Amino acid sequence: MSSLSTTLIHHPYEAPQGFEAPQQAVHKASTVFFPTVAAMRSREWKDKTAYTYGLHGTPTTYALEERLCTLEGGAQCVLVPSGLAAVALVALSVLKTGDEVLIPDNAYGPNKTLAEGELLAWGISHRYYNAMDPRDLAAKLSPATRLVWVEAAGSVTLEFPDLQALVRLAKAHGALVALDNTWGAGIAFKPFDLEPGAPQALAVDISAHALTKYPSGGGDVLMGSVITRDADLHMQIKLCHMRLGLSVGANDAEMVLRSLPSMVLRYRAHDEATRALAFWAQTQPAFVQVLHPALPDSPGHGFWKALCDRPDGGAACLFSVVLAPHFSQNQVDAFCDALQLFRLGYSWAGPVSLVVPYNLRSMRAQWPAEIAQGTVVRFAVGLEAVSDLQADIAQALQAMR
Numbered sequence: 001m002s003s004l005s006t007t008l009i010h011h012p013y014e015a016p017q018g019f020e021a022p023q024q025a026v027h028k029a030s031t032v033f034f035p036t037v038a039a040m041r042s043r044e045w046k047d048k049t050a051y052t053y054g055l056h057g058t059p060t061t062y063a064l065e066e067r068l069c070t071l072e073g074g075a076q077c078v079l080v081p082s083g084l085a086a087v088a089l090v091a092l093s094v095l096k097t098g099d100e101v102l103i104p105d106n107a108y109g110p111n112k113t114l115a116e117g118e119l120l121a122w123g124i125s126h127r128y129y130n131a132m133d134p135r136d137l138a139a140k141l142s143p144a145t146r147l148v149w150v151e152a153a154g155s156v157t158l159e160f161p162d163l164q165a166l167v168r169l170a171k172a173h174g175a176l177v178a179l180d181n182t183w184g185a186g187i188a189f190k191p192f193d194l195e196p197g198a199p200q201a202l203a204v205d206i207s208a209h210a211l212t213k214y215p216s217g218g219g220d221v222l223m224g225s226v227i228t229r230d231a232d233l234h235m236q237i238k239l240c241h242m243r244l245g246l247s248v249g250a251n252d253a254e255m256v257l258r259s260l261p262s263m264v265l266r267y268r269a270h271d272e273a274t275r276a277l278a279f280w281a282q283t284q285p286a287f288v289q290v291l292h293p294a295l296p297d298s299p300g301h302g303f304w305k306a307l308c309d310r311p312d313g314g315a316a317c318l319f320s321v322v323l324a325p326h327f328s329q330n331q332v333d334a335f336c337d338a339l340q341l342f343r344l345g346y347s348w349a350g351p352v353s354l355v356v357p358y359n360l361r362s363m364r365a366q367w368p369a370e371i372a373q374g375t376v377v378r379f380a381v382g383l384e385a386v387s388d389l390q391a392d393i394a395q396a397l398q399a400m401r
């Protein structure tokens with residue numbers, strides 16, 4: 001090893017052991033070294049006891065996976081590049097031609113789009129059910145039903161379903177239950193322990209989580225996780241994950257690891273601010289309905305109260321309003337445009353408050369019985385002062401009129 005470039009690559013210096021600091025080291029690799037050919041041939045990556053290739057895990061991604069399992073009460077985790085990739089991985093792992101997937105009509109929209117696109121093209125059918133009516137789920141379960149999605153609260157309209165009833169029905173039918181747990185985030189309720197203290201644990205089989213939201217907390221990372229408690233189911237998902245070549249970047253994993261310690265505090269701060277604004281919004285005549293599961297009039301409030309209304313539970317940073325139908329689309333757009341602190345943009349759980357107007361009619365099979373007629377606008381409350389956010393909504397209402 002005489003030439004400078006070779007020595008710079010194969011350098012003999014090794015830093016001393018024993019470095020400890022608040023943040024973990026960030027391990028970056030595609031290539032991982034093996035000491036011998038025998039080690040290379042025999043090394044096992046599936047059980048996370050060793051390393052073979054960056055795609056299959058590094059100390060950084062293993063650490064994040066373990067912390068996320070603790071957060072959600074699961075046993076195994078795989079990381080994927082986005083929340084939507086988590087939803088897609090669940091479908092691709094457990095569904096095959098001839099199977100059917102049931103999705104709540106108020107689910108995260110792209111979950112339905114995937115079912116209408118690739119899944120349908122591959123001979124996997126889907127039906128949408130009304131999450132607020134377990135009888136509707138019961139009626140739609142068929143011999144082909146392999147997977148049932150649940151989501152609490154519903155995307156955009158924030159209805160809180162009778163989650164236990166939906167899970168019980170699907171499991172009694174022999175279907176797998178997957179939860180989109182982005183809203184609850186492992187804090188509002190425990191997806192693998194839906195009836196704490198009950199003799200027989202009621203649990204979802206799979207929890208998919210958009211880490212893009214709370215675990216990132218910065219509005220600057222896209223990532224997702226798929227968490228399970230059953231080792232065989234996990235292996236099925238993990239092998240599909242491997243075959244699809246999914247992985248996440250070390251810097252992104254580091255960002256989420258750095259944000260996790262403050263996640264519970266952030267969840268609570270967002271929750272408190274969101275409830276304050278949602279309660280205030282009820283006093284505004286322009287809003288004919290305010291949707292937030294902690295409001296007694298909001299759809300499914302009783303189910304939210306039973307499952308999440310504990311000191312260590314809660315509700316996320318979202319509330320929606322229905323603007324009275326006499327406001328034109330132009331007026332509603334003007335209201336959203338007039339907001340200064342609430343920025344127009346997708347996603348949530350970052351520091352900046354966000355707003356999105358929705359066209360509910362195009363999103364649902366039919367107008368939901370629980371939602372008043374009008375235009376739905378969803379607010380994602382950031383970490384600004386509540387009084388400033390309230391004043392912002394008030395001035396935008398003035399501007400709209």
Ligand SMILES: *Cc1c(COP(=O)(O)O)cnc(C)c1O
Nearest residue numbers: 082083084108182210212222223
């Ligand atoms: C944001 C979100 C997703 C998707 O996450 P991305 O990282 O943006 O792909 C999935 N489900 C829910 C409920 C979400 O809010």
